[in-house]
Amino acid sequence: MENDRIDTGRSETEQAIMDATLRALAKHGYADLSIKNIGTEFEKSTSLLYYHYENKDELLLAFLDYVIDLYIATIDPEADDADAEIRKFVGYVLPTEECTGEHATPPGLDELEQFQRVIFELRTQTIHDEDYRQKFREMESYMIDTFATLIQREMKAGRYREMNAEMMAENLMAFLFRSLDVRVTGTRPESAQAMRESVYFLLDNVMPTGGQPGDVATRDADDDA
Amino acid sequence: MENDRIDTGRSETEQAIMDATLRALAKHGYADLSIKNIGTEFEKSTSLLYYHYENKDELLLAFLDYVIDLYIATIDPEADDADAEIRKFVGYVLPTEECTGEHATPPGLDELEQFQRVIFELRTQTIHDEDYRQKFREMESYMIDTFATLIQREMKAGRYREMNAEMMAENLMAFLFRSLDVRVTGTRPESAQAMRESVYFLLDNVMPTGGQPGDVATRDADDDA
Numbered sequence: 001m002e003n004d005r006i007d008t009g010r011s012e013t014e015q016a017i018m019d020a021t022l023r024a025l026a027k028h029g030y031a032d033l034s035i036k037n038i039g040t041e042f043e044k045s046t047s048l049l050y051y052h053y054e055n056k057d058e059l060l061l062a063f064l065d066y067v068i069d070l071y072i073a074t075i076d077p078e079a080d081d082a083d084a085e086i087r088k089f090v091g092y093v094l095p096t097e098e099c100t101g102e103h104a105t106p107p108g109l110d111e112l113e114q115f116q117r118v119i120f121e122l123r124t125q126t127i128h129d130e131d132y133r134q135k136f137r138e139m140e141s142y143m144i145d146t147f148a149t150l151i152q153r154e155m156k157a158g159r160y161r162e163m164n165a166e167m168m169a170e171n172l173m174a175f176l177f178r179s180l181d182v183r184v185t186g187t188r189p190e191s192a193q194a195m196r197e198s199v200y201f202l203l204d205n206v207m208p209t210g211g212q213p214g215d216v217a218t219r220d221a222d223d224d225a
Numbered sequence: 226m227e228n229d230r231i232d233t234g235r236s237e238t239e240q241a242i243m244d245a246t247l248r249a250l251a252k253h254g255y256a257d258l259s260i261k262n263i264g265t266e267f268e269k270s271t272s273l274l275y276y277h278y279e280n281k282d283e284l285l286l287a288f289l290d291y292v293i294d295l296y297i298a299t300i301d302p303e304a305d306d307a308d309a310e311i312r313k314f315v316g317y318v319l320p321t322e323e324c325t326g327e328h329a330t331p332p333g334l335d336e337l338e339q340f341q342r343v344i345f346e347l348r349t350q351t352i353h354d355e356d357y358r359q360k361f362r363e364m365e366s367y368m369i370d371t372f373a374t375l376i377q378r379e380m381k382a383g384r385y386r387e388m389n390a391e392m393m394a395e396n397l398m399a400f401l402f403r404s405l406d407v408r409v410t411g412t413r414p415e416s417a418q419a420m421r422e423s424v425y426f427l428l429d430n431v432m433p434t435g436g437q438p439g440d441v442a443t444r445d446a447d448d449d450a
Contacts, residue, residue: 029352029353031256117352120349120352121349121352123410123412124345124346124349124410126410126411126412127254127342127345127346127409127410127411128254133410133411133412136410136412137411137412137413140412140413140416141413144413144416161443162443163440163442163443164441164442164443164444165442166419167419167422167423167441167442168440168442168443170416170419170420170423171400171419171423171440171441171442173403173416174399174400174402174403174416174420174423175396175399177399177402177403177406178398178399178402178403181402184352185348185349185351185352185358185361186351186352186358186362187348187351187358187361187362187365188362188365188366188369191365191369191395191398191399194391194392194395194396195395195399197392198392198395198396198399202440206440206442206443213439213440213443214438214439214440215388215393215396215427215431215438215439215440216389216392216396217388217389217390217392217393217396217431218386218387218388218389218393218431218438
């Protein structure tokens with residue numbers, strides 16, 4: 001499994017601390033997280049945690065920086081095949097049709113669902129904490145800007161039709177967020193399938209040159225007519 | 226203000242407890258909420274809280290039932306003008322264009338933003354708590370089913386074109402959720418404006434009979450061509 005991991009330039013110790021933090025967050029949740037239970041997940045001495053980070057807050061902000069670096073490593077605005085790069089990222093976020101769990105290898109982590117749940121819970125802290133807000137703003141803006149850049153490159157190459165790339169990126173992201181949300185919260189799993197259809201309708205019909213644009217909800221009716 | 230309040234059939238005392246719970250949640254957040262600080266917000270004796278609810282958990286589940294009843298009272302699947310009913314609800318959720326705060330009166334509460342923030346934070350508990358998951362599932366399903374019912378009624382009346390009403394309801398809700406999310410978390414306020422444009426593109430162009438359907442992102446390009 002180690003070979004599949006994305007290298008974010010962390011030292012071996014820093015990487016081990018990030019892994020321990022993820023495991024501790026997954027087990028205890030944000031509310032009950034302590035340096036002590038991060039230490040329990042860490043193979044080396046807990047005192048080493050204090051050598052690297054002054055306190056829990058500093059460690060968690062470093063963890064968010066690590067997550068940002070993972071996102072940055074997951075989608076490349078300079079990728080040769082921009083459409084494939086968008087689809088690869090979409091594949092990480094959306095569930096597989098059959099829910100077999102056979103999606104592509106998650107970004108440097110064995111348990112994608114666990115990772116998504118931890119990030120989701122940390123994101124709630126944006127309500128109370130300006131530092132968290134800034135980190136998540138950076139993450140979301142990176143994703144939307146990268147989507148827009150990739151879309152623009154396909155437009156220039158004539159493979160996507162002319163469109164407002166920023167608006168398309170915002171809409172794709174809204175569907176991906178809702179899919180992630182309903183699966184992490186468990187509130188409405190059937191909405192995840194609707195989001196999947198909506199995303200692939202955009203990718204397969206609306207965006208490509210020569211596609212038959214329209215709306216995923218009105219398309220079926222048009223076909224029947 | 227009292228006159229604008231939606232009647233959810235609670236007794237005066239129950240209503241006062243719900244109001245106190247909302248204020249306490251807004252002030253302290255879920256993590257630091259206690260019966261004691263709900264009691265501080267309550268004009269009457271704290272012992273009256275225990276008379277009605279055995280503990281904090283029971284009170285919070287009653288609060289979620291109250292929120293569900295507020296949602297049910299906010300949008301009526303039997304409304305005479307189905308399109309107007311959808312637009313009224315959309316008006317509650319989306320920010321005004323100018324962000325002047327001059328949106329319609331919130332459902333029975335003076336501080337809509339505060340209310341949305343409290344609900345957003347409670348919703349995170351769905352990750353850990355099956356009871357919360359069920360309540361939020363009920364809320365979201367009520368909204369999406371009601372949207373679908375209203376859309377179907379406009380289709381039958383010939384005012385909306387033929388479409389997959391459930392899929393349209395899911396997509397409208399995804400945009401509304403993302404708008405709510407970025408404003409509550411403060412992560413990306415500019416996304417809220419994009420969501421507003423996307424929702425009104427569906428309502429004004431895609432859904433009505435005789436509209437010019439397409440996609441909000443590709444529409445501008447078509448206009449230029």
